[in-house]
Amino acid sequence: MDKTILREKVLEEIDRRANEIIEYATAIWKYPELGFKEFKTAELTEKKYEAAGWRYEKGIAITGSKAYLKGDGSGPSIGVVGELDALHIPVHPEAHPATGNVHACGHHSQMAAMLGAGYGLDAVKEQLDGEVVMVTVPAEExxxxxYRNRLREEGKLEFFGGKQEFIRLGAMDDVDIVLGSHSAMDQEELIGVGGSNNGFVGKLVRYIGRESHAGGAPDKGINALNAAILGLMGIHANRETFRDQDTIRVHPIITKGGEIVNNVPADVRMESYVRGKTVEAVMDANRKVNNALRAGAMAVGAEVEIQDHPGYMPYTRDPNLEKVVIASCEGLVGKDQIKHREHSTGSTDMGDFSCIMPTSSIGMAGTEGAGHSRDLKVVDPVKQYIWPAKALAVTVVDLLADDAKEVKQVINGFKPTINRKEYTEFMKKMVL
Ligand SMILES: [Zn+2]
Structure with missing residues (x-):
C-alpha cells in the first residue's frame, strides 16, 4: 500500500482517539511517581495495552514494560519510548498533595505520545514490514x-537509570532502533529535531568527622560540614578551568548536613553530577572535582568517601535516522514548524541507547514555564500530546513501509560506540 495512504490512516486514527490520549496523559499528570516507583503509572499503561489487545511484558527494571503491536517477531523492530517518572518539586502548584511529586519534566506527555503513536500504527500494522514495540522505561531522572544505591546493594538493580537497566537486562535485544520524544520548554515550533546532550558521572559523597558538644567542646570534634563546604569551594575554584566547548556542569547538593544542632556535625552527605559533552571531558572534570572534595576533608582533618557511579552517556542522534525523522516531520507539519536544536547541557539515558543503536527523539511544543520548576505547565494538550504522537507514527510508517527499506539502511549505516553485549562491563569500568 502507498505510504501516503498509510500515513493518512494513521493520522485519522490518532485524531479519532485524541480525547482518549489526552485523558490518559491527564491521569498520569495527576498521579506523578518517582523513578523505579512508578507502579500506578505502569498499571494504568498496562491496562491500555490489554484493552488494545497487545502482547506485553511487564516488571522490566521494576516498573518498565514492552508492548508489541504485532507480536509475531517479523522484520526489523522499532522501539517507541515513553518515560514513566516524575520529579519531586513540592512548591509546584499542581504537585501531588501527599508526595510533592509533579511531572515538571513532562514525561507524562511522552507516555501519551507513545500510546497515541501505537493507536495510530495499530490501524495499519498488517501493512508494516516490521515490528513496533512500545517501551515504557522507569527512572529517566x-x-x-x-536510595537507588541501596537498591543496588540489595541486588535489585545495577544502574540508576531505567534505560541503562533495560540494556543490562537484555530488554533491548529485540529492538533495532529507538524513537522517543521530550517536552521542549522553549519551543514555538510544533516539532523539534536534532541536537545532542551532555553525559555525566553520578556521585555520592560522605564526609566523616567526629561529634562533640558544639558549644562546650568544639575543639574535641572534627566538623564534617566545614569539610564539605571547603570541598564545594574547591569545586568552584576549578570552574574557570572548565573549557567552554566541554559544557561542564557540576551541581552538588547536601542531603545531610549533620545530626543535632548542638553537636559538631560528624556525618555529612552530598550527591552530585559531573556533566560534560564527551566522556573524556566528564572524566577530566571529575578528577578535579574529586581532588577538591578530598582537599576539603584534608583541611579540617576529616575523612571523605567518594563513590562514583555510572551516569548517562552523551547523547548523539543517529544522523541517518535523523534524516528520516526530519523528512517525516516536515511532511507532517511543514518546514517552518520544525525547530533544529543544538547541544543541551542537560542529560538523558537516551544517550545510553544512542551508544548501542540508532536513536532519535523529537521535541514537543505546548508547555509554558521552565522545566524542573514550579512554573512548568501544559498549555496546549494537542501540541503537547497529539502532534508528537502523529510525528512518531508517521516516522515509523516511513521507516517500515516498502519492505522496511529505510530502516534497514539506518541499521546498516550505524556504528555503535559500545557493543550492547559489553555495555554493562563498559559502564562499570568507566568510573573506576
Ligand atoms: Zn525529562
Missing part, C-alpha cells in the same frame, strides 16, 4: 542516588 537520575535522582535519589542514595
Amino acid at each position: 537520575y535522582i535519589e542516588i542514595d
Whole structure:
C-alpha cells in the first residue's frame, strides 16, 4: 500500500482517539511517581495495552514494560519510548498533595505520545514490514542516588537509570532502533529535531568527622560540614578551568548536613553530577572535582568517601535516522514548524541507547514555564500530546513501509560506540 495512504490512516486514527490520549496523559499528570516507583503509572499503561489487545511484558527494571503491536517477531523492530517518572518539586502548584511529586519534566506527555503513536500504527500494522514495540522505561531522572544505591546493594538493580537497566537486562535485544520524544520548554515550533546532550558521572559523597558538644567542646570534634563546604569551594575554584566547548556542569547538593544542632556535625552527605559533552571531558572534570572534595576533608582533618557511579552517556542522534525523522516531520507539519536544536547541557539515558543503536527523539511544543520548576505547565494538550504522537507514527510508517527499506539502511549505516553485549562491563569500568 502507498505510504501516503498509510500515513493518512494513521493520522485519522490518532485524531479519532485524541480525547482518549489526552485523558490518559491527564491521569498520569495527576498521579506523578518517582523513578523505579512508578507502579500506578505502569498499571494504568498496562491496562491500555490489554484493552488494545497487545502482547506485553511487564516488571522490566521494576516498573518498565514492552508492548508489541504485532507480536509475531517479523522484520526489523522499532522501539517507541515513553518515560514513566516524575520529579519531586513540592512548591509546584499542581504537585501531588501527599508526595510533592509533579511531572515538571513532562514525561507524562511522552507516555501519551507513545500510546497515541501505537493507536495510530495499530490501524495499519498488517501493512508494516516490521515490528513496533512500545517501551515504557522507569527512572529517566537520575535522582535519589542514595536510595537507588541501596537498591543496588540489595541486588535489585545495577544502574540508576531505567534505560541503562533495560540494556543490562537484555530488554533491548529485540529492538533495532529507538524513537522517543521530550517536552521542549522553549519551543514555538510544533516539532523539534536534532541536537545532542551532555553525559555525566553520578556521585555520592560522605564526609566523616567526629561529634562533640558544639558549644562546650568544639575543639574535641572534627566538623564534617566545614569539610564539605571547603570541598564545594574547591569545586568552584576549578570552574574557570572548565573549557567552554566541554559544557561542564557540576551541581552538588547536601542531603545531610549533620545530626543535632548542638553537636559538631560528624556525618555529612552530598550527591552530585559531573556533566560534560564527551566522556573524556566528564572524566577530566571529575578528577578535579574529586581532588577538591578530598582537599576539603584534608583541611579540617576529616575523612571523605567518594563513590562514583555510572551516569548517562552523551547523547548523539543517529544522523541517518535523523534524516528520516526530519523528512517525516516536515511532511507532517511543514518546514517552518520544525525547530533544529543544538547541544543541551542537560542529560538523558537516551544517550545510553544512542551508544548501542540508532536513536532519535523529537521535541514537543505546548508547555509554558521552565522545566524542573514550579512554573512548568501544559498549555496546549494537542501540541503537547497529539502532534508528537502523529510525528512518531508517521516516522515509523516511513521507516517500515516498502519492505522496511529505510530502516534497514539506518541499521546498516550505524556504528555503535559500545557493543550492547559489553555495555554493562563498559559502564562499570568507566568510573573506576
Ligand atoms: Zn525529562
